[in-house]
Amino acid sequence: MFEKRHVLSMREFSREEIDAVLAMADTLEPYAYGGNCNSLTGKILALLFFEPSTRTRMSFETAMMRMGGKTLNLGPAEGSAIAKGESLADTIRVIGCYADALVIRHPKEGSAQLASEFSPVPVLNAGDGAGHHPTQTLLDLYTIRKESHLDELSITLLGDLKYGRTVHSLAYALALYGAEITLVSPPSLRMPDQIKADLEAKGTTVRETGDLNEVIEEIDVLYVTRIQRERFPDPREYQKVARSYKITTDLLKKVKDDLIIMHPLPRVDEIDPEVDGTKHAVYFRQSFYGVPVRMALLKMLIGGDDID
Amino acid sequence: MILTEMMMKVTPIKNGTVIDHISAGQALNVLKILGIYHTTDATISVLMNVTSRNLGKKDIVKVEMRELEVGEVNKIALIAPGATINIIRDYEVAEKYAVDMPDLIVGVMRCPNHNCISNTDEPIKSQFLVKNKNPVVLRCLYCEQTITENIADYLI
Ligand SMILES: Nc1ncnc2c1ncn2[C@@H]1O[C@H](COP(=O)(O)OP(=O)(O)OP(=O)(O)O)[C@@H](O)[C@H]1O
Ligand SMILES: [Mg+2]
Ligand SMILES: [Zn+2]
Numbered sequence: 001m002f003e004k005r006h007v008l009s010m011r012e013f014s015r016e017e018i019d020a021v022l023a024m025a026d027t028l029e030p031y032a033y034g035g036n037c038n039s040l041t042g043k044i045l046a047l048l049f050f051e052p053s054t055r056t057r058m059s060f061e062t063a064m065m066r067m068g069g070k071t072l073n074l075g076p077a078e079g080s081a082i083a084k085g086e087s088l089a090d091t092i093r094v095i096g097c098y099a100d101a102l103v104i105r106h107p108k109e110g111s112a113q114l115a116s117e118f119s120p121v122p123v124l125n126a127g128d129g130a131g132h133h134p135t136q137t138l139l140d141l142y143t144i145r146k147e148s149h150l151d152e153l154s155i156t157l158l159g160d161l162k163y164g165r166t167v168h169s170l171a172y173a174l175a176l177y178g179a180e181i182t183l184v185s186p187p188s189l190r191m192p193d194q195i196k197a198d199l200e201a202k203g204t205t206v207r208e209t210g211d212l213n214e215v216i217e218e219i220d221v222l223y224v225t226r227i228q229r230e231r232f233p234d235p236r237e238y239q240k241v242a243r244s245y246k247i248t249t250d251l252l253k254k255v256k257d258d259l260i261i262m263h264p265l266p267r268v269d270e271i272d273p274e275v276d277g278t279k280h281a282v283y284f285r286q287s288f289y290g291v292p293v294r295m296a297l298l299k300m301l302i303g304g305d306d307i308d
Numbered sequence: 309m310i311l312t313e314m315m316m317k318v319t320p321i322k323n324g325t326v327i328d329h330i331s332a333g334q335a336l337n338v339l340k341i342l343g344i345y346h347t348t349d350a351t352i353s354v355l356m357n358v359t360s361r362n363l364g365k366k367d368i369v370k371v372e373m374r375e376l377e378v379g380e381v382n383k384i385a386l387i388a389p390g391a392t393i394n395i396i397r398d399y400e401v402a403e404k405y406a407v408d409m410p411d412l413i414v415g416v417m418r419c420p421n422h423n424c425i426s427n428t429d430e431p432i433k434s435q436f437l438v439k440n441k442n443p444v445v446l447r448c449l450y451c452e453q454t455i456t457e458n459i460a461d462y463l464i
Contacts, residue, residue, distance in 0.1 A: 087430050088425070089431050089432070106425075107423070109421060109423055109424050109450065109451035110450025110451040110452075111425045114425050114450065128451075131452070
């Protein structure tokens with residue numbers, strides 16, 4: 001079901017392949033809490049972060065270590081030093097010989113694709129500029145599967161739907177499952193028409209509104225994204241938008257009992273901290289699920305011993 | 309028909325190439341692809357916006373003493389996907405074929421996305437997947453940026 005050599009973008013995943021990754025993550029999840037798993041003992045994962053990232057990098061490191069493997073780290077400072085002196089292609093060729101797989105985050109779009117062309121070992125894209133970040137999408141899907149359900153799902157994507165490529169990639173993936181998607185965003189941050197058209201062409205129902213109250217009562221998942229201040233030339237406009245999209249316990253009074261609220265983190269003030277204590281808040285677990293999902297990908301790409 | 313057209317607009321060529329059915333307005337870009345810019349000693353006729361039965365308006369470029377290279381024809385296909393190449397030998401159309409483009413265009417176009425890894429000094433050639441041939445829709449293999457118009461501007 002899973003014969004990929006690299007993980008570069010969600011575009012290349014079929015529903016069957018996604019299901020295979022999620023099933024493997026499910027098998028590995030107990031070890032993500034610290035159980036004894038030696039499946040990748042003796043294997044090395046090289047982390048090439050040419051741009052800062054805490055969560056994604058640490059989550060990959062944890063995933064590798066939880067399976068008995070080790071990691072090599074190229075920090076952002078070294079990364080930028082290398083970027084000045086040497087081509088990315090050469091860096092990849094060299095470091096690819098030290099490790100069993102490479103994780104790359106780089107500010108240019110298409111850098112992971114380039115890396116895959118020069119690497120002797122599997123490449124995992126951990127973000128290429130404004131491009132793809134497939135492991136984020138996979139962990140989002142895993143969270144929905146664990147905490148809600150992927151079949152007959154009704155989901156609302158809230159916030160910046162224009163620039164947030166992870167939300168686009170999540171929407172595409174959800175289309176494979178026939179989800180009913182509602183888009184809620186300020187007018188200036190609406191999802192691009194082309195993406196909506198693609199989603200509809202895949203048979204997904206896409207609804208669009210500026211008002212969360214219209215849909216909050218019916219949905220299974222509320223996926224909240226960060227609205228970046230920089231997107232608004234006028235600070236008052238930003239304040240207004242930020243206020244009207246803030247998730248509070250008040251808003252949650254009329255929601256379905258099993259609604260889950262997700263957020264890719266870090267949050268700024270999209271979600272009131274009061275919400276954290278409610279049963280709806282799953283965003284910290286979501287972040288943790290990055291570990292079993294990345295364990296699954298590493299296991300599937302590197303191979304290693306069977307899980308006992 | 310040929311005779312009247314030739315008599316009206318240009319003298320016939322003995323040996324060379326006629327690029328016919330060029331999308332109206334693209335003739336000068338075709339010349340650019342052929343490497344003909346400011347001065348040239350080649351004998352060339354350019355017809356622009358002539359009436360065509362099928363295309364409404366079309367351009368035609370006639371070049372004497374020259375047959376085109378595959379690379380040139382592939383580039384012409386990008387800006388004039390409906391063009392026909394006629395090879396003239398001894399005043400007659402000796403060969404005729406429609407331009408076609410490969411499914412992957414390598415090293416011919418520059419990606420419009422400034423932040424694309426293909427626009428750096430990396431040792432790679434640009435690569436575009438042909439999503440549609442006419443009208444042309446190209447997608448960068450690296451950053452997924454699509455190109456649908458002003459194609460000539462991105463020719464390397
Ligand atoms: N000796 C020549 N010198 C200059 N132009 C020529 C010569 N012979 C043919 N042509 C031009 O080459 C093109 C193709 O000629 P052809 O006789 O095949 O016309 P056609 O039947 O209209 O072709 P098509 O079906 O491709 O439109 C025409 O534009 C014609 O004017
Ligand atoms: Mg004709
Ligand atoms: Zn590109």
